[in-house]
Every structure is written in structure tokens, then in C-alpha cells.
Amino acid sequence: MVTAAQERLTAVPTIEEFEKGSSLWVDAWHRLKRNKLAMISLFLFLGIVLFCVAGPWFSSYDGQQQDLMKGAQGPSGEHWFGTDTLGRDLMVRTMEGGRISLLVGLVATVVALLIGVVYGATAGYLGGKVDAVMMRIVDTLYALPFTIFVILLMVAFGRSLWLIFVAIGAVEWLSMARIVRAGVIGLKKQEFVEAAVSLGYSHTRIILRHLIPNVLGPVIVIATLTVPAVMLLEAFLSFLGLGVQPPNASWGVLINEGQQNMEIFPWLLIFPAFFFALTLFALNFLGDGLRDALDPKSAKD
Amino acid sequence: MLKYIAARFGQGVLVLLAIYALTFMLVALTPGSPFSSERAIRPEILAQIEAFYGYDKPPLERFWTSLTNALQGEFGPSAVYANRSVTDIILEAFPVSLSLGAISLLVALVIGIPAGILAAVKRNTWLDYLPMSASMIGICLPTFVLGPILVLIFGIILQLLPVSGWSGPEFMVLPAATLGLFYAAYFARLTRGGMLEMLNQDFVRTARAKGVPERTIIWKHCLKGGLIPAITFLGPALAGIISGSFVVETIFQIPGLGQWFVKGALNRDDFLILGLTVLFAALIVIMNLLVDIVQVALNPRLKYDR
Numbered sequence: 001m002v003t004a005a006q007e008r009l010t011a012v013p014t015i016e017e018f019e020k021g022s023s024l025w026v027d028a029w030h031r032l033k034r035n036k037l038a039m040i041s042l043f044l045f046l047g048i049v050l051f052c053v054a055g056p057w058f059s060s061y062d063g064q065q066q067d068l069m070k071g072a073q074g075p076s077g078e079h080w081f082g083t084d085t086l087g088r089d090l091m092v093r094t095m096e097g098g099r100i101s102l103l104v105g106l107v108a109t110v111v112a113l114l115i116g117v118v119y120g121a122t123a124g125y126l127g128g129k130v131d132a133v134m135m136r137i138v139d140t141l142y143a144l145p146f147t148i149f150v151i152l153l154m155v156a157f158g159r160s161l162w163l164i165f166v167a168i169g170a171v172e173w174l175s176m177a178r179i180v181r182a183g184v185i186g187l188k189k190q191e192f193v194e195a196a197v198s199l200g201y202s203h204t205r206i207i208l209r210h211l212i213p214n215v216l217g218p219v220i221v222i223a224t225l226t227v228p229a230v231m232l233l234e235a236f237l238s239f240l241g242l243g244v245q246p247p248n249a250s251w252g253v254l255i256n257e258g259q260q261n262m263e264i265f266p267w268l269l270i271f272p273a274f275f276f277a278l279t280l281f282a283l284n285f286l287g288d289g290l291r292d293a294l295d296p297k298s299a300k301d
Numbered sequence: 302m303l304k305y306i307a308a309r310f311g312q313g314v315l316v317l318l319a320i321y322a323l324t325f326m327l328v329a330l331t332p333g334s335p336f337s338s339e340r341a342i343r344p345e346i347l348a349q350i351e352a353f354y355g356y357d358k359p360p361l362e363r364f365w366t367s368l369t370n371a372l373q374g375e376f377g378p379s380a381v382y383a384n385r386s387v388t389d390i391i392l393e394a395f396p397v398s399l400s401l402g403a404i405s406l407l408v409a410l411v412i413g414i415p416a417g418i419l420a421a422v423k424r425n426t427w428l429d430y431l432p433m434s435a436s437m438i439g440i441c442l443p444t445f446v447l448g449p450i451l452v453l454i455f456g457i458i459l460q461l462l463p464v465s466g467w468s469g470p471e472f473m474v475l476p477a478a479t480l481g482l483f484y485a486a487y488f489a490r491l492t493r494g495g496m497l498e499m500l501n502q503d504f505v506r507t508a509r510a511k512g513v514p515e516r517t518i519i520w521k522h523c524l525k526g527g528l529i530p531a532i533t534f535l536g537p538a539l540a541g542i543i544s545g546s547f548v549v550e551t552i553f554q555i556p557g558l559g560q561w562f563v564k565g566a567l568n569r570d571d572f573l574i575l576g577l578t579v580l581f582a583a584l585i586v587i588m589n590l591l592v593d594i595v596q597v598a599l600n601p602r603l604k605y606d607r
Contacts, residue, residue, distance in 0.1 A: 140316055142537075145581050147544035148562075152324065152574065155566045156331040232443050239445040239548060240563055252445070259449040259552065263457050273446045280441040 038289020111169025116176025408481025417492025
């Protein structure tokens with residue numbers, strides 16, 4: 001979702017195009033460009049993604065390759081981030097951990113997005129009793145101790161990466177459903193929906209083709225803010241030993257390993273924790289900036 | 302009002318029953334059994350053990366027994382720690398977790414809410430930027446990052462505070478800070494947002510035009526409404542502090558419920574998981590109930606929305 005929007009956003013107009021009038025996306029891009037903090041965050045985030053995705057190709061080390069003779073060495077010219085207790089290069093481990101953390105963030109957000117958008121749009125469009133019951137369910141779920149359920153799900157069904165995607169996605173869709181519903185309720189009284197109804201289009205078509213595209217703005221904002229929330233939950237699970245399993249690593253696993261050895265080998269904690277915090281920081285600021293850019297009416301926070 | 306509270310209460314009870322059933326189902330669906338171990342156990346002995354814990358009966362009957370027992374405050378024996386009942390474990394560990402949680406929540410509120418009010422009142426000055434930047438950093442430093450960093454700085458480098466155990470007030474400082482500061486950041490942002498919304502209302506402009514002193518406007522007219530977002534967040538904050546306690550109690554070796562829950566989940570201690578989940582859920586449901594009541598008291602219009 002986010003990348004598709006970014007593609008559209010990166011089309012900077014020439015003067016002629018600008019005079020022709022500008023779409024929501026171009027306007028939003030201009031507003032976003034003026035927000036320094038959000039732009040810094042955007043480049044920071046893209047930099048981190050590039051570092052994690054492409055980094056391992058340029059390294060002469062492999063994240064699984066152990067060298068016990070060189071175990072737990074501090075940062076040096078040979079190993080920029082040092083090595084862990086098994087002599088694995090920490091820089092490559094941080095990059096590969098980042099790949100998994102970012103992947104979980106992205107995929108689980110997409111899962112949450114699919115559930116939330118369809119659920120919210122259906123409730124908002126149908127309205128009445130159906131809406132009341134559907135939103136009552138969301139309210140009730142909001143009051144539940146999610147983290148505990150994700151932990152139980154991980155215990156019950158094994159600890160595969162796929163389950164992490166689904167389990168986290170299954171608990172993070174609630175705010176999306178609410179936002180989409182609110183947007184759809186505002187839209188469905190408008191003439192273009194009335195026109196679609198009078199043309200005899202089916203409910204499904206109206207929801208998918210006419211309503212959902214019009215609530216994309218707030219959905220992108222909430223998706224950007226869901227990614228760090230998801231990454232946080234994944235790292236939390238991995239930290240407790242319930243998430244990503246060794247020898248694979250995510251930032252949560254690395255932070256846990258670092259935490260256990262930090263008295264003697266503090267770099268094992270500092271590097272993964274730094275990248276994790278920086279990513280959350282960038283995504284939160286970018287989300288805030290996107291909210292101001294795409295949805296100027298809604299107040300900050 | 303009474304009718305509203307009664308309806309909310311009934312709903313809370315239903316939610317708890319649903320959680321109990323769902324947790325029981327999840328635990329029962331989990332492959333393997335809590336009694337399987339690396340050593341081979343003779344089948345007769347295993348059958349004996351299973352009979353002792355009631356695992357020889359069909360799931361529905363087990364569910365009924367466990368539910369009726371739970372309603373009497375008896376969550377069954379721990380399946381992994383022999384001779385200990387779940388209720389014993391809860392009674393022993395709950396006070397520890399309760400004090401940790403209460404102090405953390407206090408830290409969050411005492412730092413977060415004043416910071417948020419200050420930032421809103423002094424909008425766009427350094428008194429706004431400084432706490433808000435700090436809170437943004439706070440939000441990006443989850444417990445499992447902040448905890449080890451605090452240990453590294455105050456425990457290992459400066460040697461000021463103890464870093465593990467639970468035997469005196471000085472042991473509480475780092476865990477409570479780890480758990481509380483993250484939520485202080487949230488409360489600060491929510492309070493700032495709520496206060497700003499209030500300060501932009503027409504009645505504030507009228508009050509200012511009438512010459513009402515700024516102090517009265519902030520404390521008498523705006524505070525009540527401005528705090529609503531922060532109060533709404535109390536329920537999620539409590540849920541977060543409970544799950545945060547899993548991490549904090551592991552990092553700081555605190556003998557509280559969180560550590561038991563993680564141990565129970567990793568060891569498949571069915572009764573322990575079930576008992577603790579219901580306890581946590583009950584705490585969260587009660588907190589949400591209180592929050593709902595306070596909210597309606599602060600803003601009676603809400604009652605008709607629900």
C-alpha cells in the first residue's frame with residue numbers, strides 16, 4: 001500500500017501540470033515536502049531499508065558463519081559492529097535481523113489492512129443494526145489483552161514466521177476498521193455513491209470501487225503508524241523467546257541476545273537497539289507527517 | 302447512570318466468560334501435553350498423572366469443572382511445578398506485580414499529564430518542543446530496549462542502583478522507570494492533544510474576551526475535557542503495563558506474575574496460563590469499566606452514543 005502511494009507521490013509536477021490543477025496526492029506531496037522532520041524520516045527509513053536489504057550482498061561475511069576464535073570481539077576495521085559470542089559478524093546479523101523485522105512489519109500490516117478495510121467499509125456501508133453489531137464486536141475486542149492472546153497463539157500453533165504475520169495482523173486491524181468505517185459513513189451520502197446505486201451496481205462493487213479508494217488517505221496514515229506498532233509487537237515476542245527462532249534473527253532476538261551479555265559486550269545490545277529505535281522513530285514521524293499532509297483537517301494527535 | 306453501569310458490568314462478565322472459554326480452547330488445542338518430558342515415562346504412570354489432573358475426561362467436562370472451580374477462586378494445580386496450586390502462585394506473586402504496576406502507572410501519570418498540559422499551554426515554545434521531542438523518543442524506546450539501557454547506565458557504569466531482585470524500595474526504581482516512562486510519553490502526547498482541542502473552543506475565546514484569567518481558563522474550563530483522551534487511554538495503558546511486566550520482570554529478575562506467565566507459556570503449564578490470563582483479563586475489564594464510568598461522569602453526552 002505504502003509503496004504504491006509513494007510511487008504516485010514521487011511524481012513531481014512541472015509548472016504546466018501544476019497549473020492544470022493538482023490532485024490530492026500531488027497536494028499532499030507538496031505539504032509533506034515542506035515538513036522537514038517527515039522528509040528526514042522518510043530518507044532515514046529508506047536508508048535503513050536499503051542498508052538491511054542490500055547490505056548483506058556487499059559484505060564478505062555470512063550471518064550464520066561462525067568463527068569461535070573471533071567470538072565477541074568489539075567493533076574493529078574487520079568487523080565494523082564487532083562479532084557476537086559465536087563469532088558471527090554483527091553488522092550482517094543486524095542487517096538480516098532488520099530484513100525479518102521489516103518483513104514482519106510490512107506483511108502483518110497488509111494482513112491487518114485487508115481485514116480492517118473490508119470490515120470497516122462493510123460496517124459503514126451497510127449501517128443500521130449490522131453496523132451496530134459489527135462495531136460492538138470491535139469495541140469488545142479493543143478491551144481484550146491482545147498481547148496475551150498473541151502469546152497464546154504462538155504457544156498453541158508453533159512459532160513459524162507465517163503465524164507471526166497472521167497473529168499480529170489479526171490483532172492490529174481494529175483501529176483501521178474504525179477509521180475506514182468513519183470515512184465510509186461520511187462518503188456514502190454523496191451523489192456519486194447515489195449514482196452508482198441507481199446504476200444498479202452491486203454492494204461489493206460500490207464498496208471496492210467507489211468507497212475504499214476515497215478513504216485511502218487516512219488508511220495510508222494509519223498503515224504507516226501500524227508498521228512500527230507491529231514491529232514492536234514482533235520484537236516483544238522475539239525478546240521473550242516466543243517469536244522468531246534461532247538461527248534466524250530479528251531485531252528483537254538480537255536485542256535479547258545483547259541484553260544477556262551487555263555487561264561484558266555492550267555493543268551486542270547497542271547496535272541492534274539503535275537501529276530498531278531509529279526505525280520506529282522514522283516511521284512514527286513519517287506517519288505524523290503523512291497525517292498532516294493527507295488529512296489536514298484532523299488535528300495532530 | 303446506575304442502569305448504564307449495570308449494563309457495562311454485565312457486558313464485562315460476558316467478556317470474561319468468553320475469554321475463559323477461548324483461552325481454554327487454545328490451551329486444549331495445543332499439541333503435546335504439559336506432562337510430556339524428555340525422560341520416557343511409563344504409560345501407566347502417565348495415565349495416573351493425567352487422571353490426577355483430570356486430563357482423562359473429555360474436554361467439555363474438563364472445561365465445566367475448571368470453570369466452576371475458577372468461579373470459586375481455585376484455578377487448579379500447577380501442571381509443571383508439583384505441589385503448588387495456581388492460586389498459591391497468584392497469591393504469592395500478585396502483590397509484587399501490583400506494586401510494580403501501580404508505581405509504574407503513577408510514574409506515567411505524574412510525568413506525562415503535567416508535561417502534556419505544559420506543552421499545550423506553552424504551545425510552540427521550547428516548553429512544548431522539549432517535552433514533545435522527549436516523548437517521541439520515549440515512544441520509540443520500548444521496555445525491552447529502555448530496560449537494558451537503564452541497567453547499563455545506572456547499574457553497570459554508574460553502579461548507583463541494583464539491577465536484579467525485589468527486596469527493597471531501591472530495587473523498584475529502574476523497573477518502574479522502564480515500565481512507566483514509555484507510557485508517560487503516551488500520556489504527555491494525549492494530554493497535549495486534548496488540551497489543545499479544548500483551548501481552541503469558542504467558549505475559551507469568550508472567557509478570554511470577558512477577561513477571565515488564563516489560570517482559571519486552564520484549570521477550571523479546559524482541564525476536565527482536556528483529560529478525556531488520557532483517561533480513555535488508561536485501559537490500554539494498563540494492558541500494556543501488564544504485558545510490559547513480562548519483559549521487565551524477566552530483565553530485572555522480579556518474582557512477579559509476568560515471569561510466571563512467560564514460564565507457564567514456555568513450559569505449557571495449562572492451568573497456570575489459564576488462571577493468569579483470566580486474572581489479567583479481569584484487571585483490564587475492571588479498568589475499562591472504571592474508565593467508562595469516569596468518562597460518562599465527565600461528559601454525559603457519551604452515554605447516549607453507546
